[in-house]
Amino acid sequence: MTALEFATTPQFADRLDVRLRVNGVDRQLDGVDPRVSLLDLLRERLDLTGAKKGCNHGECGACTVLLDGRRVNGCLVLAAAAEGREVVTVEGLARGEQLHAVQRAFIEHDAFQCGFCTPGQVISAVACIKEDHTTDEHEIREWMSGNICRCSSYPQIVEAVKAAAAAESRPTSS
Amino acid sequence: MRPFAYARATSLDEALAAAEEPGTTVLAGGTELLNWLRLGIAAPDRVLDITRVAGLDRIEPLPDGSLRIGALVRLNDVAADQNVARDWPVLREAIHKSASAQLRNLATIGANLLQKTRCPYFRSEHPTPCNRRVPGSGCAALHGHDERHALFGWTDDCIATQPSDPAVALAVLDAHLVTRSARGGRRIAMTDFHVLPGVGVDRDNVLERGELIESIELDRPAPRSAYVKVRERESYEYALVSAAATVELGEGERIDSARIALGSVALRPWRLTQAERRIAGLAPDDPGVATAIDAALAEARPVAGSAYKLAIARGAARRALMSAAEVRP
Numbered sequence: 271m272t273a274l275e276f277a278t279t280p281q282f283a284d285r286l287d288v289r290l291r292v293n294g295v296d297r298q299l300d301g302v303d304p305r306v307s308l309l310d311l312l313r314e315r316l317d318l319t320g321a322k323k324g325c326n327h328g329e330c331g332a333c334t335v336l337l338d339g340r341r342v343n344g345c346l347v348l349a350a351a352a353e354g355r356e357v358v359t360v361e362g363l364a365r366g367e368q369l370h371a372v373q374r375a376f377i378e379h380d381a382f383q384c385g386f387c388t389p390g391q392v393i394s395a396v397a398c399i400k401e402d403h404t405t406d407e408h409e410i411r412e413w414m415s416g417n418i419c420r421c422s423s424y425p426q427i428v429e430a431v432k433a434a435a436a437a438e439s440r441p442t443s444s
Numbered sequence: 445m446r447p448f449a450y451a452r453a454t455s456l457d458e459a460l461a462a463a464e465e466p467g468t469t470v471l472a473g474g475t476e477l478l479n480w481l482r483l484g485i486a487a488p489d490r491v492l493d494i495t496r497v498a499g500l501d502r503i504e505p506l507p508d509g510s511l512r513i514g515a516l517v518r519l520n521d522v523a524a525d526q527n528v529a530r531d532w533p534v535l536r537e538a539i540h541k542s543a544s545a546q547l548r549n550l551a552t553i554g555a556n557l558l559q560k561t562r563c564p565y566f567r568s569e570h571p572t573p574c575n576r577r578v579p580g581s582g583c584a585a586l587h588g589h590d591e592r593h594a595l596f597g598w599t600d601d602c603i604a605t606q607p608s609d610p611a612v613a614l615a616v617l618d619a620h621l622v623t624r625s626a627r628g629g630r631r632i633a634m635t636d637f638h639v640l641p642g643v644g645v646d647r648d649n650v651l652e653r654g655e656l657i658e659s660i661e662l663d664r665p666a667p668r669s670a671y672v673k674v675r676e677r678e679s680y681e682y683a684l685v686s687a688a689a690t691v692e693l694g695e696g697e698r699i700d701s702a703r704i705a706l707g708s709v710a711l712r713p714w715r716l717t718q719a720e721r722r723i724a725g726l727a728p729d730d731p732g733v734a735t736a737i738d739a740a741l742a743e744a745r746p747v748a749g750s751a752y753k754l755a756i757a758r759g760a761a762r763r764a765l766m767s768a769a770e771v772r773p
Contacts, residue, residue, distance in 0.1 A: 280451035280462050282490050304450035304491065307478065327479055328547055340549045346475045347550065350450045351493050394546065401545075415679035416544025 286350045292316060293362025299349075308352050309333045309344035312359060320360035320389040324418075331417035334390035335359050341397035343416075360389035363396065372396050375434035376427075383421035391417045395431045404435035445481050452493040456658070459494045460626045464654030468492050472516060472555040475547050483569060485560065485577070500554075500658065503527065509665060512622075515554025515657040519610070520545070522553050532662055534669035534688050534768070538613035541673040544680045554657040557611050557621070557637065560648055561604035561711065562682050564589065575601045575645045590749035592684065595741075595757065596710040602641040603747045605708045606648075607682045611638070613671055615713030616688035616705040619662050625655040634660075638712030648711075666690040666703075670767035672760045673707075683708040685753050687760035689768040691728065699723050699769070704737070704761050709744075709753065716740040716761065728769035737761045 285301045292312070299315050309326075312318040312335070324332035326345045333344035336358035363370035372395045375381070382388045394417045398404060403413035410431050411424070419427065448469075453459035463470055467489035471477050480486035494500070500516040503525050511527050522528055523539040542548060542556070565572045565584040573582035585593055585603050593603040614634040621632045638649050651657075669690040675681040686707035694700035702723055704716040722736035741754055766773050 278455075278458055280453045280458055280492065282449035282451040284447065284449045286450060304448055305445050305481070326482070328475055331544065331546060334546050337549075341546045342550050343475070343546045346473075346478045346547070348450070348471070348474060348478070348491075348493070351452075351471065351474065351495060353452070398545070403545075412540075412679050413545050416546045 286353075288349050288353050290352055290354070291356040292318070293358060302349055304348065304350050306349045307345050308335070308337070308347040308349050308357070311349035311352075312344065312357070318359050318361050321393075322386055322389060324386070324390075329418070330387070330390075331394060332387050332390040334393045334417065336393060336397060339400075341394050358393070360392055363392065370396065371437050372399070372430070372434045375430040375437070379426045379430040379433060380423075381426040381430040382419075382423050387417060387419045387421075391419065391427055395427075395434065398431060399435045399438055404431060407432070410435075446484075446487045448481075448488050449490050450493065451490065452495075453497055456497050456499065456624065456656075459492060459497050460624060460654065460656065462490075462492050463494075463656060464626050465490065466653070470494055470656065473518065473551040475543070475551045476555065476559050479567075480560070483567060485567075494656070495552075511662040513553055513660045513662070515659055516552045519543070519548035519551045519553060519556060522610075523548070531665035531667055532613075532617060532669065534616060534666065534671050534690060535610065535613040535662070537671035538609040538673075538686075538688065541671065541679075541686075542609040553610060553660060554621075556608055557614070557634075557657070558649065558651075559606075559608055562607045563593070563604040566604060576604075579646065586747070590747045591752075592682075592708075593747045593750045594710050595706075595744040595746045595750060595753055596714050597640040597642065597712070598710070598745075598747060599641045602645045602711070604641075604711060606638055606711045606713070607708060608713075609671070609673065609683065609686060609707060612686055612688045612705050612707035612713040613669075614660065614662075615715060616669070616690055616703045617662055617666055618664075618703070619660055621657050622659045622661060623651065623655050624658045625652065629655075629658065631661075635713065635715060640711050668692065668768045668770070670764050672764040672767065674756050674760050685709060685756040685760050687757070687764040688713075689761070689764035691765060691768045693728075693769060696727075697769075698725055698727050699733075702765060702768075704765060706757050706761060709757060719761075723765075728766050728771045729773075733765060734758070734762055 322332035324330035328343045328346045335344045469488035471493045500514040504512045523536045573584040619634045673686040691702045692700040706714045719736040719740040
């Protein structure tokens with residue numbers, strides 16, 4: 271008899287209860303269809319509509335969120351598979367009325383026009399800076415390439431990321 | 445998307461037992477599977493999430509200098525590994541030129557090799573003749589848009605290419621995939637893993653039902669190695685053609701041995717083994733290198749719209765080799 275014959279069988283379910291920590295708050299969602307993406311769960315069940323549903327195929331980056339601190343495409347994660355994980359969306363960046371440094375940099379550098387891609391760009395930029403992929407314009411462009419901007423605000427986005435990265439590396443004066 | 449049931453495996457044995465059941469599809473990073481489900485390329489009854497199976501997400505240097513990469517290590521983590529960066533730079537470069545930062549945080553090195561062709565007819569949201577989608581329906585690309593298709597190893601049944609960048613690097617490195625199934629396991633050479641259309645269009649690779657990739661093994665270090673990817677935009681795009689090369693230099697900085705593989709020219713990474721033999725003894729920038737690559741490419745049989753890719757392949761192969769040898773073009 272092999273070890274395999276003793277292996278337990280995972281329990282398949284067609285509805286799941288999913289627990290997540292979203293923007294610092296523990297959430298429990300009952301009866302989630304396994305087909306639901308993390309993006310749809312955030313938007314439809316938690317009313318967090320910051321992350322956008324652009325292509326729904328992982329091609330545009332408008333749905334970018336942080337999952338356990340790493341940027342991912344929310345449209346390509348099953349909500350069920352995110353059980354127990356920590357999610358940060360663009361709504362979780364500000365502290366009260368105080369915007370995140372990357373959000374301020376996007377405003378100061380006019381880094382958007384229509385704004386549809388902006389929540390994904392901002393989250394991606396937060397991760398890009400944390401990953402230290404901001405040495406120069408080329409590196410920023412390369413590591414921000416997963417976020418498409420149809421208004422083509424790329425030069426301003428690069429400037430915003432560069433400025434936010436520089437601000438972060440300076441010791442805070444306040 | 446058709447309804448399915450979901451379960452999370454917590455051990456490899458549990459995963460292997462469940463993966464064998466007909467109608468079960470395995471979920472790793474999800475960057476391919478979710479799109480397959482949306483497009484109807486896959487319509488499983490059960491999705492088995494293996495991402496929390498312990499032990500498959502580690503990179504282990506082995507005493508003999510080889511490296512074992514667990515199948516579930518995320519692409520960005522493979523590229524960031526110090527051993528990979530130092531001894532197998534071609535793999536790091538291929539990964540960094542794959543997809544986007546977000547996708548590489550999800551996609552796993554094992555499942556990256558299981559991605560399917562990017563042929564637009566195969567990926568079509570509407571019914572389109574494609575022998576891989578509907579057996580016997582024909583190949584719309586053969587008489588349609590065929591400008592991102594094969595130079596080698598195609599048949600009238602399918603003229604598509606395999607898009608994985610890491611697969612090209614692993615092919616040039618002579619990497620092996622270690623698999624497990626409920627009945628045991630085996631070691632498969634990367635170069636033998638993908639199935640060409642001449643063998644059949646009903647499968648992409650040699651994995652049997654319930655057989656999972658457990659790890660990828662890199663044998664000899666290849667510190668002089670490089671990856672060149674030619675595409676229509678600078679980043680976040682599939683290759684028109686890519687090339688991977690490794691080189692060992694001997695006396696007078698001449699090539700002792702070299703390996704070259706092309707990507708996006710067939711349904712598997714395409715090694716130029718004849719050229720590899722012919723260039724031994726030459727300097728990396730010797731005109732004889734280009735002659736040898738030309739001779740290898742003379743055996744190509746490009747589909748009509750993709751013939752232009754031959755010139756790109758020639759340049760990419762040469763540039764990868766010179767970059768591996770750290771010789772300026």
